[in-house]
Amino acid sequence: LGRAQGWAILGVRTFVSEGTGDYQPIPGWIDFAIQFGYRWISNDLRKIAVISMPCDTAAAALIALGALIRDLGRAAATNVGNHSEAIERYARQYIEFCSKCTVRCKPEIRLCGYAAEATGFLRYKGAKYRILGSTTCFGEDGLVLSRDGGTWIVFNKRFPEFQIDGEPPSRLSETEPALSAQPYLEILGEARVLPSNLRESYSGLCLAGRSAGKTSTREAYAAIHFGNAETNNDLPRLLTIREWSRPATVSRAVFFNPRTENLESRQSSVSLVIADGDVSFLRILNRREFQRADIIGVFHRTIERNNLELIGNRIAHLRQWYEDDLEVSHEAPKAPRGIGVIILKQKVS
């Protein structure tokens, strides 16, 4: 960051490296991507944006970063309200279906209607407990957990203290360190951050990764670092996707793996999906759980013709029910040369 210190004299606060080790002020295309996500407006009419890039980039992740920063300022962007419900759904799925199922675990083969297996474990203060069943005691509903060779009845009102195994906590305890707002504010100075959101997870924002899977997606993003003389964060860490942030903390975005077609969340409230690549974009358009969510698909034009045509055909197909959203297009940041953007909104019949 030696050169960056020189820039700092000129008032530049944050610098970017694209894996070369050379830091520079945030370039136009990265600024565009972050601003695009940050300024995305969700309303009653579903919207689908398609962004075409002249080369392979991490633009999808950068748009997700912008949207994540936007959500840090939204009071409604939290899982806390839905958390107990999510645990109830998870427990019911395990008790009634997964614990009896003989297929491990291919919901698409079993056609059970679930997107992913419920393994039947909850976590409390880091320790793992198996769900044995449900119960009603003294007029209160609860779950029976296995503990130290015996059983433990946990009533529904205590669910906020528990988390589903493998999922981020819905809210951190007071003793756990919260997310830091600083790196996000250094990237987008005008952003507003609610302190409560730094301690609470949110599953309304989904990043659909590259067709090669989660590990490859992470590697592609890890080249991008934001930093200054004091801090340095790579892009995956800033996205707070589960397993990408160490130490584990709240998660403000969930991951959809187009390779395994697995959505790493049990929340049913995804409102914005950002897809990285043509394959990912086409897959999520077909997914049942995203039919009400806004979608931003990002692809690059250095792909084979037949893959370009698949996108073109799909956009043409979408135009039966969608039209250009000139208003939002006008509000969107101006794209640098080489980037193409279309934004469609649902037609009002």
Added chain:
Amino acid sequence: MSVVASEIFSFLQQRETLSLERHDIASTDFTILRRSLRLIAQNLLDIDDQASTDVLDGIRLLLSEWLTVPVPFETAMVTSLSDFFGDAESVQARWGRDIRTSYEAAIRAAKNLVLIESEMRLALRSFIEDLLNKNVSFKIYCHRRAKVHFETLSRQFEAAAQLDELFVHSLRQYRETKPFDLLIKMGPLRAYGWGSIPDAILTAPRFGTLAQFVWSGSRDDDNFGYDPIIHISDQEHAAEAGINSLIWNRREFRYGQDHELASSSSEVDDLQFFQTRYQAREGRRSATLIQLDNEHGIFYPPHSQILSFDPEAAGDDQIDRRVPDETLQVGMFIIGPTLEDVDLGGVATKFGSHSRVWKERLRSEFHSNADGLVRRLKNSGLNLVHLRSALENWCRPPTSVIHAPQSMRHFEILIQVLGLEQSESEGKSWWQLAWVEIRRSRGEAIQSAFLEKEIVEEQLLISLKILLPEIREKAAAKAGFMLEIPSGSELHGKVALAPVVSIEHGFHVPETELKLVHNLAVADRWRD
């Protein structure tokens, strides 16, 4: 180190406009040669016999190469034509006076061409040497096998190519190329087939100038430079919204004589003519070529799930079914294309034993009542336009191949009509075993294993998990290898892993040639 995105954006930002220079080269004799061969092809298209098909394939290969590669004009041009057709008398005897006239015109033009150096090579040499002298950073986009024809243009260029990577052969290479000044391309701009080049050169340029060298009369594909976003918007809106903001200035430079002749006689572009009229014939399917080494490749239908090994993946995910260009990439290994030693316990027909039986019956029926046989076959659903000629061809004794219908369904009908349908051991009917024999003759015996593909793959998956440590070790050498299937498996023999060298789209291949290993020179006959 590959290029980073900011380099590309910075490069595009600096260029208000980009330049597309079309260098149009005309030659009277070359125009006459092309026109004559195309006239012959137009006539032969309606004839469904093997000899005509072979000649058509030959003409298409020659024309496609001449139009997209700077090949020198040598006496081999004339001998190639003579080899395809034979002498003028036999051409007339077989196909009539019109084709003979065209053939003689083609031979005369070819003989004239070999007397002088190709105008295309002259123009390219002069252009490239000028770039070298001016120290312009440039690259040439061409097929791997066309490289040698560029290298031999000029000693100065050959020396420069030793020092620097001046060739781009694939989309993947292009994607990883840092910005440079100028790209050279010979032939029309087409997305698929002979001389194809990615749309990205227009929609995602890494250079300021595209210098395209074409024989006069060649036409670019109408929708080349396809961008899904621009395509679906009307142009006015695209301009208003500033989509992409890439502006190309086009200029044309003409060399040689008789551009008018070339243009007027080429109402139909040769490559487009073959692509639309010839490649899309009955029984041909769109296919993707996976190149396995410098000489061999294998065709798969689009979006095939191919059993493969990815050295970069984690754990058990290394072996999986993958889709070419989507999840199957260069550097991975495809599994099983050369299962010559796998004993499936089923297909054990010796070469020729079945063909001798059905061909003898066919000859006998054909000679005793050809009209009746044709009628019976048509009534049964074998509806080839020139069925009688086809039957004559199928009567021929086996040579290196067994002459037989191209489609399996037609073959089944033929055997049924000949009354040879009878059951055989191991649950296979007689015609199926005879068909395996034909496939073997066409695509090497080793490929018959693929008839049992699905069973094999399921069993292979189990065996491959056991072999995984050994596969990882051998794959590190990045070359193909064979492994013995462990004893105890239901499969016996060996399994082959071949590295994916390149993935090419833009082929139309007879159904029967899919999933067979082909020599690349042979594979070219099905390139669009």
